[in-house]
Amino acid sequence: MRMTFLLxxxxxxxLSTASVQAEETVIVHGTSAITGLSEDEFKGYYLGxxxxxxxxxxxxxxxxxxxxxxxxxxxxxxxxxxQFTTGWKKLVFTGKGAMPEQVGxxxxxxxxxxxxxxxxxxxxxxxxxxxxxxxPVK
Amino acid sequence: xRMRSLLIPTLAMVVGLDxxxxxxxxxxxxxxxQGFLLTKNNAIFTPDSEDSGTFEFNELALxxxxxxIDRLRVGVQIAAQDLGNSFNNQPTIDWAYxxxxxxxIANGLDLAxxxxxxxxxxxxxxxxxxxxxxxPSVFLPMSVYNPRxxxxxxxxxxxxxxxTAAAGAFGSFEFNAYMGDTSFSASEGxxxxxxxxxGMDPSSLNVEAIRGGQVTWAxxxxxxxxxxxxxNCSQFVAQGTYAGAAAVPGFVPGTDYSLTIPNYWDNIASVxxxxxxxxxxxxxxxxxxxxxxxxxxxxxxxQVPVSRDSSNRTDAAYISAAYRMHPKWExxxxxxxxxxxxxxxxxxxxxxxxxxxxxxxxxxxxWLIKAEYQWTHGDGLLRASEQADGTREEIWSLFAxxxxxxx
Numbered sequence: 001m002r003m004t005f006l007l008x009x010x011x012x013x014x015l016s017t018a019s020v021q022a023e024e025t026v027i028v029h030g031t032s033a034i035t036g037l038s039e040d041e042f043k044g045y046y047l048g049x050x051x052x053x054x055x056x057x058x059x060x061x062x063x064x065x066x067x068x069x070x071x072x073x074x075x076x077x078x079x080x081x082x083q084f085t086t087g088w089k090k091l092v093f094t095g096k097g098a099m100p101e102q103v104g105x106x107x108x109x110x111x112x113x114x115x116x117x118x119x120x121x122x123x124x125x126x127x128x129x130x131x132x133x134x135x136p137v138k
Numbered sequence: 139x140r141m142r143s144l145l146i147p148t149l150a151m152v153v154g155l156d157x158x159x160x161x162x163x164x165x166x167x168x169x170x171x172q173g174f175l176l177t178k179n180n181a182i183f184t185p186d187s188e189d190s191g192t193f194e195f196n197e198l199a200l201x202x203x204x205x206x207i208d209r210l211r212v213g214v215q216i217a218a219q220d221l222g223n224s225f226n227n228q229p230t231i232d233w234a235y236x237x238x239x240x241x242x243i244a245n246g247l248d249l250a251x252x253x254x255x256x257x258x259x260x261x262x263x264x265x266x267x268x269x270x271x272x273x274p275s276v277f278l279p280m281s282v283y284n285p286r287x288x289x290x291x292x293x294x295x296x297x298x299x300x301x302t303a304a305a306g307a308f309g310s311f312e313f314n315a316y317m318g319d320t321s322f323s324a325s326e327g328x329x330x331x332x333x334x335x336x337g338m339d340p341s342s343l344n345v346e347a348i349r350g351g352q353v354t355w356a357x358x359x360x361x362x363x364x365x366x367x368x369x370n371c372s373q374f375v376a377q378g379t380y381a382g383a384a385a386v387p388g389f390v391p392g393t394d395y396s397l398t399i400p401n402y403w404d405n406i407a408s409v410x411x412x413x414x415x416x417x418x419x420x421x422x423x424x425x426x427x428x429x430x431x432x433x434x435x436x437x438x439x440x441q442v443p444v445s446r447d448s449s450n451r452t453d454a455a456y457i458s459a460a461y462r463m464h465p466k467w468e469x470x471x472x473x474x475x476x477x478x479x480x481x482x483x484x485x486x487x488x489x490x491x492x493x494x495x496x497x498x499x500x501x502x503x504x505w506l507i508k509a510e511y512q513w514t515h516g517d518g519l520l521r522a523s524e525q526a527d528g529t530r531e532e533i534w535s536l537f538a539x540x541x542x543x544x545x
Binding site for chain 1: 235361
């Protein structure tokens, strides 16, 4: 009885942890030919070092202003939010890049990527919908 | 918005696109900075900086960038700056170039080519020296990034090739090489001021070619990058008239001179390490050039034409550490040093060093306020003509406040 109770408790904790620890994923426009990104490619696109997809089309980076997914993106890039912004301002004011599109929430981000060929975003997996393609980063 | 409505059709006409496509790709950005500079014991950039302080310390810029066709990015930035007696907010084309990306030309190897007027990468920060919003301090370390030389090595008209190479376990490498030239004004600007300050009024200032490049290694250690930069200016020639006190002893005031620098070599070795909210940067700068001055000499007899050679070198370095202790607050501390030597017609040696501390407050993502204090030993950064009494003190200090808006 006691063991059953403990097992139930562990299962409950595991389930609740899973529900709060949302997985984030990279999404691109649904028609993109991209099937996966290396870590270097992922950082290259998000830090403005790569401005074109392999087919030559323009990369449009879409980011959130703040929030959990934004924090996780910064962590994955190894940058603080201010370092990320400063890096892009360096590119923009020397003519080496165009500022990422900034949206207010994850629904807007997914909607933007769904309607914009060439765009790339980073969101909570549960927010993805038709029109975007989930791309694994290896 | 009105500017956008004018720029879009213009850009579209230039690149032969329809207006809607150009509008989709167009971005307009700009910034405005205003500073206040106060010095003690000496003046710098303007006599007004000492005691009362000066607001002749600002930058502004407006740019437009578009990607009219796949792989091609074009843009232009108009900028103006005021720094005491220099620049005086004259609008200039800061950069205007096209960049074509060939993408991955071989496994892990990306190639891009730029043509037009572009910022020269040199050291960690030369191409960002006007971008106040990209650093915690008001001034970059003046030993390596002397603000007086901003318009001399900031941008050139020419071509640049950029190659990036993924190196697996060794990180990645970036190679840049550029060549071109630029024009210098003989009637105003930093170079004109330098010649005037040494008693040599210039009538023409020309350089045959500027070339250089950088190798940047993003090491396998997260946040650590190393860089080496080389810049060469060939066949720099200044011509003009000696005025007043001649720069070369014995040369006759009122007579013509010609100064030639066959090759000017400027090297910077850089290291930058970013670990979480801490950033440490250090750079060593070595400059070498020979000069030949042809002029007229008068040694108690008839005036005779002579030619005098000298060799010059400058060694400079700095180290700085910046820490962002809060999303809105960042602090920086640093040390810098410079030593210049000249051998030939005159043997001179000048050395100075300084300590600085700065704090930055980000009011919003697009508005910041900064303050900086610098204590300096030595007068290598100073000019006699900027001192109210014509003399320079050995120990002096500088306080600067600056605010910047960008969009």
